[in-house]
Every structure is written in structure tokens, then in C-alpha cells.
Amino acid sequence: MTFNSLTFALFMLGVFTLFWGVFNRAKWQGLRNAFLLAVSYWFYGAWDWRFLTLIVFSSAVDYMVGLGLERTEAPAARKRLLVVSLVANLGLLAAFKYFNFFIDSALTMASWFGWDGERLRLDWILPVGISFYTFQTLSYTLDVYRGRMKATHDPIAFFTFVAFFPQLVAGPIERARHLLPQFDKVPAFDSKAVRSGMFLILWGLFKKVVLADRLALFVNHGYADTAALDGPTAFMVWFFFPWQLYLDFSAYSDIAIGAARMLGFELTTNFRRPMLSVGLTEFWKRWHITLTRWFREYLFLPIRRSRQVKGWAVVSVLIVFLATGLWHGASWNFVFWGLWCGLGLLLLEPFMQRLLKGPVAWLRRGVVFILSLVYMYSGLVWFRSPDWGTAMELFAAFGRAGTDWSPEAWGLTWGEWRLAWIALLGVIAYELYIE
16 A cells, blocks of 8 residues: 555545544543554555564564563663564564575675585565664664663553554654654644645655656666666766655655644654755755664664774764665665765765865855765665666766667656656755745
């Protein structure tokens, strides 16, 4: 059940009507949460009902771990409970998302030394949203362990927090101390919030259907045969994919935030016009904000504080971005993309920050904007490419002479081509205006 489907529209209409017309009148808060939990599981089960066993397991483990952490102050016992949560959640990710990647990589390395082994693969479907909800439920355990919040004694509220359907499959990744308390409150109907939520849903659908899906036709054709690209078309593929990715991903976040707002819940803003960023640090403050914040709070800062030695901050940054790359996908291309992003922050960003200081500020900002744009867009070539060869072929195509080109060859009419450009430029102008 995708957000840009009639099925979801009917689903959302039914949930909205029942929530405000029936269940929000109930005196027992648990009944409202039970309704939201039921429809969230229905939404998730529509992808594949077998996935429900994993999210229920993850939720149950962290709910019990939270209660255990509340009952004991013994450091050793608390660490053991934290390990249980980490092993259970990261174990699910390792098994379903990374097992084949690690096995294939190990056997490939072994073959370099003349060793051969039987390839063991687990041919199962990657559960939708597993990277999102495991991080979300882990935030609860880690916050309880650190004493930043108290453990909840309401299993229905906790299970609903983990499975809340608007942000279940594509984020935002909510921290427990922000979203979980909202399930303890009785939401009040707010017509302005409902209208705002509906606008966000419509805006997200526009970005997804009219823009991202149009750009995807061109991008998919380009990456399907990079050897056939000439310089101008390769440049357009290089330029269009970051915008396709941003418009597609931010569209899902907008729809999620809008749907939650219509039900009286506030989710965290996940994108703040990142394509207009001046510098790489600013980009990561604006792009996929909830994931960046998660890695900073739960991985980067603990690693950096663990050892006070020279150069450890550099190591911390590289570890975080390698993890960021792997989080996005089980491929060496994603690992390289993560390394590319980390090295950009360590090596290129200091130079750009020095460049920003001095006279003719507008010109300096323009140069830094172009530098950061070229660096991030180039890194995303590996993010999109299925393998290393495809990425290198796209870069090689920049040097080829241009040929006569028509959008019909890429599945577009001239009218659709012009509409995509007009709409894309309109979005850029809109974001510049609201900046």
C-alpha cells in the first residue's frame, strides 16, 4: 500500500473518519491507541503479512528491555539488557539485509587467495521499513538506558509508537522521547492542523507523481545503458538523479507528516531545502535530518567520547558515514558513497569554510554552493549505480560528443519533458522563496 495509491487514499479516509468520529470519543486512551495499532499493522501487513512477526518481535524485545532497565540500577545488568536489545534489532538487520552481502564479500575475498567455498545465500524478501523501525525502537532502549526518559508501562502505546503507519516504512525516524509521549495524550481536533496536513499530503503527491516519477523515467533509462550516453545526456542524468531522490524521499516525508498531523500527531521535519545548502555541513543539517540526528546522537558522540586521543574525531566521522552508507543498502557502492561523504566533510569542508570568509560574500557563497553541489551529486552516482562499472561509465560519458536527442527515446513526450523542467524550476523557485 503505497502513499501514491487510491488504496491509501481510501485507507486514510477511513482511519481519519473512525479516529475522530468514533475512537477519539472513547474515555479510555488505550482504545484509541489500540485502533491506531490495528490500522498500522493492517497497513504494514498489506505489503506482506509475514513482516508483522518481525516488527512485533522487535517491539516486544525493547518493551521488555525497557522495563528491565527500570527495575535495576546494577551497571552490569543494565549493560546485558542493552546488549539484548542491540543484538535483537541489529541481528534482524544483519540477517535480512546484510547476510548475503557479507557472505558474498567474504567468499570473493577468499577467492583472491585461491580459496573456494560454497555460497550460502538466504533468499528471503527484505522486510519493508526494517531499517527505519529498528532504529526507532532502538532509540527508546538507548534513551531509557541513559536515563533520558522513563520506561513506559503501556504496551499498546509502545507498540503503536514503533508501528505508527504514517512514518513506518520511510520515516521520519522519530526518537522515543518525542513521539511516544504523544500517545499518552488525548488529541484535540484542530481544523487548521487538518488543512495543513492535507496540504502537505497534496504537496508530497505532487513532488512524487508529477516530478520525481517523471525524472525517474529519464534517470532509469540513463543508468540502464550508460555506455550509450553522450556528454549532454550524461550530464542531465547526473543532475536529475539527486533531484529525483530528494523529491521522492521528501515527498514521502511530507505525506507522512501530513497524515500524522491530520490525526493530531506532530512528526519531526525531515528535510529543510537541502539542495540549496552552501557547504557539506549545512547539507547534512538539512538532508534526512532524523537519520543524521540518530547517527550523531547514538553513534558519533558515544564513539568520540569513548577515547580522547588525537585523530579519534576523524575516525569517528568515517565510522559514522560508513555506517550511513551501509544503512542505505547492502552494497560496496553504498559503502563507497558513505566514505565519499565522510571524506568530503573532513577534507573539502574545511577548505570551503575558509573560502566563505572574506570580501565579496555573495561570490564566495556561490563558489562554495557549486563546489558542494558537484561533490554531493558526483557521490550520488555511486549511490544510484548498481555496480562500480556503471558509475565509471557514466563519468566517462561526460567526455563524449553530443548527438541529436529526443525525449521519446527515454519514454517521455516533449510536452512531459517541458512540464518536468517547468515544475522542477518552480520547486526550486518556491524553495528559494520560503528560504
